[in-house]
Amino acid sequence: MAHLSVRKDSESSLASTEHKDHKPGKVKHFFKGIMPTLSKLSKAFxxxxxxxxxxxxxxxxxxxxxxxxxxxxxxxxxxxxxxxxxxxxxxxxxxxxxxxxxxxxxxxxxxxxxxxxxxxxxxxxxxxxxxxxxxxxxxxxxxxxxxxxxxxxxxxxxxxxxxxxxxxxxxxxxxxxxxxxxxxxxxxxxxxxxxxxxxxxxxxxxxxxxxxxxxxxxxxxxxxxxxxxxxxxxxxxxxxxxxxxxxFVFEIAERSLVPFGxxxxxxxxxxxxxxxGSISQTFNNANDVWSADLNAMFNGIKGTQWLTNWIGSHSEWASTYSVTLDQTGWNNLYQSISNNPSKDVQDLWAAMGDQTMMAKTLANLKVINFTDLQDLGLNLGRFQSGKFGFMLLGLPMAALAMWLTVPKQNRKQVMGIYISAAFTCFLTGITEPIEYTFLFLAPWLFYGVHMPLAAVSFLLAGMLHTHVSMTVSGGFIDYIVFGVIPYFSGAVSGSDGWLSMFGVLFVSVGMGPIYFFAFYFAVKYGKVMVPGRDTSTDGADAKLFTKDDYKAQHGQNRDGSPLESNSYTSSKSAVETARYDKAAKIIHFLGGQTNVVDVDACASRLRVTVKDSSIVNKDGIMSLGGSTGALIRGTSVQVIYGGEQEAIKPRMIEILSIQRKQAKMGVSAVSNSNTPIASTTPSLKVMLVDENMMVDCPKCGEKFQVELINDHMKQKSVTKKPTAKKIVAKKETTKPVVKKAVAKPVAKKETTKPVAKKTAAKPVDAHKESADFLKNVEAKYKKELAAKKPVKSADKNMSSAQRAKVDGSDSITEARSELQKHANQLRKVAKDRKIKVKNVNLRDMTKKELITYMQTIANTINSAK
Structure with missing residues (x-):
């Protein structure tokens, strides 16, 4: 089990007093705190x-x-x-x-x-x-x-x-x-x-x-x-x-915030x-204008001509609600939408926000379409359509340009990562591998080239009055669903309605070459070392960068918080520390985190599901106090608390989460937050750790977040293989030298190998470990074990606690969990060797009876050799 290293309270308190009276420090601390909060809000969306x-x-x-x-x-x-x-x-x-x-x-x-x-x-x-x-x-x-x-x-x-x-x-x-x-x-x-x-x-x-x-x-x-x-x-x-x-302004602001999430x-x-924008506000504004200057409006697009266009696209609705080419017709149309009893039309009238209005319009094309709203002054898609321009072809062409700047000898090795990233961007609109690569390597490419070009894409889409919605990104799939299909469903009308749906393709075709040449010359003459450009390597290990890489480069976790936080403190109240300590001990007595499957609570009980109930130390749990009883049925353990279980449950879940992360990593962890968590061993002091814990790579010693260490270790294992081969080759070319100078050291290394194997003794042989434990117990309690105090037949129904007082088990200080552990190990050894032994419920045995049971199994195993 990995150990937790915790900073001392004095260090954290000293760090806090250093900034106590300095306003700049407070301002800096405020912005450090607000970034993770806003990042989490962004993640919530x-x-x-x-x-x-x-x-x-x-x-x-x-x-x-x-x-x-x-x-x-x-x-x-x-x-x-x-x-x-x-x-x-x-x-x-x-x-x-x-x-x-x-x-x-x-x-x-x-x-x-x-x-x-x-x-x-x-x-x-x-x-x-x-x-x-x-x-x-x-x-x-x-x-x-x-x-x-x-x-x-x-x-x-x-x-x-x-x-x-x-x-x-x-x-x-x-x-x-x-x-x-x-x-x-x-x-x-x-x-x-x-x-x-x-x-x-x-x-x-x-x-x-x-x-x-x-x-x-x-x-x-x-x-x-x-x-x-x-x-x-x-x-x-x-x-x-x-x-x-x-x-244009929207995309400048939106794209500039992407690096921060x-x-x-x-x-x-x-x-x-x-x-x-708002559907109801748009109609109300039109109504106000029509009423103010009726004659002028009826000579313009929002007058007779607008009604003519609308009736041509929605003849069924016009017939139902008597919409004619006059003020009365407009009033009838207005009332048919604003006061319609249909839930669908009510939702249309109440729709607000660019994406929501487009969704509600698509759901009510029998009433209104994008062209109708455009002629009333509402340009739907103005905050969405522009993304198709640089996502369909712009960024994919930028990826192609970066690939062509790679030396010819490396292009074949890195072609896969560039082509896959470009195709992903084109198909789904996911831009992260491409965007974060040049953002990581040369931020000026993002802010000086990509962001202005993306804003131009939005500007052109807005000028063409394109009305293509999207879900999250402007990929080809979204274009088919929100561009092509709505076009054939009547989402636009008029002689130039086709331009509203297919205009984004023209923008995309225009942005493609611009992105290509801009990135080709910027990367080449700006000497940006994109993946594969390093001539000192063959490009086999090249990769595009992600948001995590960019955050780590700037000393941040995924949520924007600092990797190494100075706000760490372990100053918890004695009551809180005691609660975590108790929760940790309960986990210990349940057999450790590996034996706990699920933790829950009801009105009065802590309910735990375990893998093996035979190693659960019920007496140990009861000894912690607060409970009035404990039941074990199959793999279900229920501890009756009457109310305290609601405080124990969340702390147990929190502790188990951290313990399992550590067990999975198998490396030491350093905390950088103040979320409390108890150690596995109940006797140890309660420590504080959180999900952003840093771990030391066992191969290079660098610190990484728990979530990132696996990928890092895989890369290390891949990159170490070639170097190992080269070293071997060098040794082979210097055979005479190696034989003379390294003969003795080699012999020493060979003699140390058996020692290494012995010290490694992988959880030693279970039989030997338990046999040695039994010998020590027999020697330690020789008198107690010899002084037999048989239980009378009349007292056979006594509980194990009552029998323990009779047979002398109370004098045995070994932990019951240890005795049960070794009894289980010996029983397993016998089972593996196909030796039949009596199968009993270890929980119902006294400590002395457990030792006697272990002696019986050990003797049976020895006699079977």
Whole structure:
């Protein structure tokens, strides 16, 4: 088992006092702390984002099938089912973000996710109770009242998982998830007084969260109506910037945050809140303009011509709701969308954010399409379509350029890594192997070449009014699903509608050569040593770099925290230390981490599943105190605590997690955080470690994170093989010298080999180890074993504890677990040698009976030789 090395308290306290009175140190510490927090938030977004690709496929394909089929037919039902399966994911993004944020900050704790859902329901339930119907506006649209806010627009109210409340997009979900995570981290190990101990631990978390979201709900009720209107105005006005400038600025900001892993945090509001635009706001703005200058509007695109185009694309809807070429026709259309009882159309009206609006539009092409919204001033896809330009061909051509800068003698060896990275980028839009390679080797290539070119790609896509959505990245698969299929489903209309879907291909074809020549000359004349360019090697070990490599180069973990943290401290209260120590001892008495399969708890019991219950030391667990009994049934161990189990369970899980990581690595670990964990041996002092522990490579001595050490060791084993061959070859070429000078040392080495084998004695021969242990016990307790005190037949039903007092076992100080361990080993030796021995339950034997049983087995084994 690897040992934990822990820094002394004095060192950490000294480090903290050095910066105590210096403001620059405090500022630096603040930014060091905020980066991991924001990185975790960015990581939290990946869980719902990962769901969107499959949801998007079902949404797009389903809409295409349903729109092409006659209503109420089997094919129409099939397409509608697929469409709704995808649509429901986009429609419930707030609750998905709530759960994912809670899990991201609590190491994927399911209890935290459930708690976040409870908090989200409570917050929206409060708003629903205080929400009132206001006076309809001048167009007949309903408005709402909330606290002192009057006439809240209908677009700012929506149904959140069946509850009418504020339409906050994903913002409220993020805040509720953060609160749930904070409450979980603070209270999930809390032990309440005995009278109310049932509510201890994880059961306490949702109760506290229930009350914690009350002030948050009031904050949103007071501020969000103003914030929502402000974001809606920003989304609308930013779309009026000329020539795709809004898309250009977006990509400059988004791409600059990629190295820090914060780009998800940046684009989230633009994709999923009204900061990226709003369907209802777009229609309301159009309504205002039409009413203000009716005659002017009817001579322009938003007047008669707009209605003419719309009716041509949606004749069925126009016929149903009497949409004609006049103001009355427009009013009928407006009311048919804003006040439609259909849940689908209500979701369309409430849609906000670039990606969400595109998803809802694809689900309601019978009502509106991308071209209709474009003519009303809403350019959907402005924060997405530009990625196809540099992901389909731009970066793949950059990879090709980097490969061609490699010397010809090395090109064949490194061709695979460049071609595979380029094809992956083209097919799926995953850019990490390419982007992080030049970001790692020459950051100026990323910020000076790639980022401006990516922004130009967005600028061109915005100028062409392209409307191609995506899930996460702009690869060929996403283009087929969100570009080609929607085109044939009627997502665009008009004579130039084709350009809205196929324009990204023109941008991609144009960006490809630009990327190629820019990177070829930049790498070649900038002397960037991309993989394979080093002429001193044959390129066999060349590889592209990843985000982990880039983070490690800058002294950071995956979450952005420092690899070596100065904030480490082991100053825990005596009570907390005692709890971890107790949890560690329980693991020890259960047979160690290798014997524990699962840890759980119910209302009054700690429930543990083990591999072998015969090595569980029930008496040892009971000796720790706090329990009123313990039961062992098969592989199930139940310890009755009555309430304390809720405090023991999370600490046991935490300890087991670290112990198993150490066991898996088999190397020493150095802590760099303050998450507490106890050592395996109960007598050792409780130590503090965390998941970001650093480990020493046994081959080179360098420090790496646990997650990265395996890859590093594989690389070391690969790179050492050629050098070993070269050394052997050199020795063979100098045979005369080796024979004379190294003859004696060689002989010494040969004599030391047997010694090395003896010291290695791989957990020594089990039979010999247990036999030696038995001899020592027999010699130590010769008198006790000789003084037989047989149990009377009338007392055969006594427990092992009662028999121990009668037969003298109380005087034997050896740990019961040790006796059971060696009895098991001897029994296994006999079984391996096909020697029949009496199979008994070791847990029901006294210590003296265990020794006698071991003597019997040992004698049987010896006599069988």
């Amino acid at each position: 990946l869980l719902p984002i990962a769901l969107l690709p499959i949801a998007g496929v079902f949404l797009g394909v389903g809409a295409a099938i349903a729109n092409a089929a006659d209503s109420q037919t089997a094919l129409w039902y099939f397409g509608t089912v697929l469409n709704k399966m995808g649509d429901v994911c986009f429609g419930n993004l707030p609750i998905l973000f709530t759960m994912s944020v809670a899990m991201a900050y609590t190491k994927d704790a399911g209890v935290a996710a459930l708690t976040a859902v409870v908090g989200f329901l409570v917050m929206n339930g409060m708003q629903a109770a205080l929400l009132g119907v206001g006076t309809p506006d001048q167009y007949g649209n309903p408005t709402w009242t909330l606290l002192f806010h009057k006439d809240i627009p209908n677009g700012l109210i929506t149904s959140n998982i069946g509850v009418n409340s504020l339409n906050t997009g994903v913002f409220a979900g993020i805040f509720v998830g953060a609160i749930a995570a904070g409450v979980y981290n603070k209270f999930h190990k809390t032990q309440l007084p005995q009278a109310i101990s049932f509510f201890s631990g994880t059961k306490l978390v949702p109760i506290i969260t229930f009350f914690a979201v009350i002030p948050l709900s009031f904050i949103f009720m007071i501020l969000w109506p103003w914030i929502g209107k402000g974001l809606a105005t920003f989304g609308t006005e930013s779309g009026k910037l000329p020539m795709g400038l809004d898309s 914060l780009h998800h945090v940046f684009y989230a509001p633009l994709w999923w809140t009204n900061a990226g």
